[in-house]
Amino acid sequence: MASTSTAGDPIQRLIRELSKLPGIGQKTATRLAFFVLRAPAEQAQSLARALVEVKERIRLCSLCMNLTEHDPCEMCSDPARDDRLLCVVAHPPDLLSIERTSSFRGRYHVLHGVLSPLQGIGPDDLRVRELIARLAPPSPVEEVILATSPNVEGEATALYLSKAVKAYGIRVSRIASGLPIGGDLEYADGITIARALEVRRDM
Amino acid sequence: MFVRSLHTSDFRNLREVAYTPHPRVNVIFGDNGQGKTNLIESIFLLATQRSFRRSKLDDLVRFGCEKAEVIARICHGEVERRLAVQILTRPSRKIALCDGKSARSSDYFQGVHVVLFAPEDLLLPKGSPEERRRFLDRAIWNTCPSYLDEVRTYEQVLKSRNAVLKSMLAASGMRRRPSFGSDGELATVEHSEDSESLLSVYSEQLAVAGGRIIARRRHYLQTIAPQVEATFDRISRSGLRASLEYRPKVIGRDIEVASPSELQSILYEQLERDRKRDRIRGFTHSGPHGDDMVIGLDGRDAALHASQGQVRALVLALKITEIQHLFCLHGDPPVLLLDDVSSELDAQRNGYLFDFLRAMPSQVFITTTSPEHVKLDQDRLDVRMNHGGLWSDAVAS
Numbered sequence: 001m002a003s004t005s006t007a008g009d010p011i012q013r014l015i016r017e018l019s020k021l022p023g024i025g026q027k028t029a030t031r032l033a034f035f036v037l038r039a040p041a042e043q044a045q046s047l048a049r050a051l052v053e054v055k056e057r058i059r060l061c062s063l064c065m066n067l068t069e070h071d072p073c074e075m076c077s078d079p080a081r082d083d084r085l086l087c088v089v090a091h092p093p094d095l096l097s098i099e100r101t102s103s104f105r106g107r108y109h110v111l112h113g114v115l116s117p118l119q120g121i122g123p124d125d126l127r128v129r130e131l132i133a134r135l136a137p138p139s140p141v142e143e144v145i146l147a148t149s150p151n152v153e154g155e156a157t158a159l160y161l162s163k164a165v166k167a168y169g170i171r172v173s174r175i176a177s178g179l180p181i182g183g184d185l186e187y188a189d190g191i192t193i194a195r196a197l198e199v200r201r202d203m
Numbered sequence: 204m205f206v207r208s209l210h211t212s213d214f215r216n217l218r219e220v221a222y223t224p225h226p227r228v229n230v231i232f233g234d235n236g237q238g239k240t241n242l243i244e245s246i247f248l249l250a251t252q253r254s255f256r257r258s259k260l261d262d263l264v265r266f267g268c269e270k271a272e273v274i275a276r277i278c279h280g281e282v283e284r285r286l287a288v289q290i291l292t293r294p295s296r297k298i299a300l301c302d303g304k305s306a307r308s309s310d311y312f313q314g315v316h317v318v319l320f321a322p323e324d325l326l327l328p329k330g331s332p333e334e335r336r337r338f339l340d341r342a343i344w345n346t347c348p349s350y351l352d353e354v355r356t357y358e359q360v361l362k363s364r365n366a367v368l369k370s371m372l373a374a375s376g377m378r379r380r381p382s383f384g385s386d387g388e389l390a391t392v393e394h395s396e397d398s399e400s401l402l403s404v405y406s407e408q409l410a411v412a413g414g415r416i417i418a419r420r421r422h423y424l425q426t427i428a429p430q431v432e433a434t435f436d437r438i439s440r441s442g443l444r445a446s447l448e449y450r451p452k453v454i455g456r457d458i459e460v461a462s463p464s465e466l467q468s469i470l471y472e473q474l475e476r477d478r479k480r481d482r483i484r485g486f487t488h489s490g491p492h493g494d495d496m497v498i499g500l501d502g503r504d505a506a507l508h509a510s511q512g513q514v515r516a517l518v519l520a521l522k523i524t525e526i527q528h529l530f531c532l533h534g535d536p537p538v539l540l541l542d543d544v545s546s547e548l549d550a551q552r553n554g555y556l557f558d559f560l561r562a563m564p565s566q567v568f569i570t571t572t573s574p575e576h577v578k579l580d581q582d583r584l585d586v587r588m589n590h591g592g593l594w595s596d597a598v599a600s
Contacts, residue, residue: 117366
């Protein structure tokens with residue numbers, strides 16, 4: 001295939017950079033590059049600024065390890081939140097999911113991953129030490145809620161943390177799993193139904 | 204369930220086969236190496252999304268082709284569904300479709316039950332424990348599709364625990380070359396508290412997943428054992444008693460009566476006891492991945508004491524029971540795939556098998572080199588397999 005462009009061509013450079021992004025192939029990258037090219041200059045500058053700022057200004061909160069611009073983050077410094085409840089999640093998007101419900105008003109801790117010996121990810125590769133540091137006395141935390149996903153890796157991580165947390169005499173709970181609200185029993189998969197039956201409750 | 208029509212393209216040596224089988228007995232005959240077993244395999248693939256031969260995905264695609272496809276119309280009662288499996292190469296992957304849409308496996312497998320009876324099954328009592336586990340797991344999966352998820356979960360946890368053990372082994376090797384003390388044990392290898400508690404986590408998880416599998420296997424064997432005994436008695440007329448028993452590799456306690464939760468704690472205790480040995484070897488010793496089932500004859504292990512003829516009768520009893528059990532459980536006869544079995548059985552056992560097939564309202568696919576040996580006369584359709592193509596004897600298609 002003959003190419004008229006050189007490696008230094010800004011359009012080619014942009015396409016190459018964009019196609020490094022997850023889920024973006026050569027075709028989409030080309031479409032995005034030409035979209036940016038045709039867009040008003042302010043829009044391109046705003047995109048460029050956002051890209052640079054996200055790297056320069058976002059860091060980890062020294063308390064909860066969530067992504068933040070200010071350290072400590074908004075959630076850690078919010079005096080209205082309950083210090084006694086600590087919810088542990090695997091990834092920042094998990095935290096956002098819980099936060100969207102507005103039904104949890106405690107504090108968070110983000111692990112940035114789950115245990116996966118097959119991929120060589122052990123406790124030292126997660127923010128476990130930081131979590132333990134928050135639980136060492138005198139700690140206001142009275143209950144740790146383990147909100148990792150209900151799959152093999154998430155369960156292993158929860159099991160591991162529950163042992164570590166219990167060593168401090170702090171109550172540990174695990175988020176429930178079962179049927180989705182508003183869903184039909186008819187369409188639920190077998191394992192979910194089996195689990196829902198296992199953890200059924202009295203009425 | 205029965206297969207109303209089957210279409211394969213570039214599946215092994217079957218270039219293009221359009222096949223409308225009989226709802227009862229189908230005999231596929233032809234010389235060896237023409238593709239008879241491939242046709243059986245294509246039905247098996249549709250029903251289970253895997254091959255019964257231990258081959259790579261790519262091997263299922265006709266040499267030089269990029270894609271193989273098997274499509275069938277399957278009937279359960281009044282309902283007809285169209286199942287399709289596509290195997291793609293470069294990169295190899297498998298796509299399963301139900302009525303043209305990708306379906307969750309629990310939906311895809313709903314009501315699809317196929318039992319294969321192949322010459323290799325006759326080696327079951329004398330073969331490796333792995334083959335017996337495979338037989339057992341497949342039979343259970345046919346009775347309960349979610350068993351597949353339980354097995355997968357167990358396998359994933361097992362791999363994780365082994366990975367932890369391996370990393371501990373590597374770490375101890377780095378810290379200190381393994382040296383053997385006078386008692387033959389690995390001396391003074393300390394592990395960080397971290398990896399020790401990580402190992403406990405996976406022991407606990409493995410015990411939960413493993414206990415479930417042991418409970419399922421044990422329950423299945425306990426359910427079918429009386430019927431296997433009765434069927435064997437009718438086939439062999441020898442007065443000898445056939446038995447089936449689940450034999451866990453290590454657990455010494457009597458597991459016949461333990462509840463599922465007791466099984467989990469028994470397995471956990473065993474894993475804790477094995478800790479040291481597992482760490483030295485770098486893999487998990489105990490658990491259902493090492494268990495076995497013992498096929499017994501008058502209280503003795505058939506693998507060691509049964510004659511060739513007795514082994515065949517035992518396997519025949521086991522297979523017939525598996526089929527009857529499925530029929531009772533689902534109220535719908537499973538599709539039976541018999542790959543050249545009757546050539547391996549003597550006249551008397553063949554007679555028993557054909558009596559059984561006559562009475563069982565299943566759709567049956569039988570491959571053979573000599574169709575005249577298939578002693579079934581009614582509701583039967585014969586097709587000839589020649590160089591990967593199917594020919595009906597009356598009219599060439």
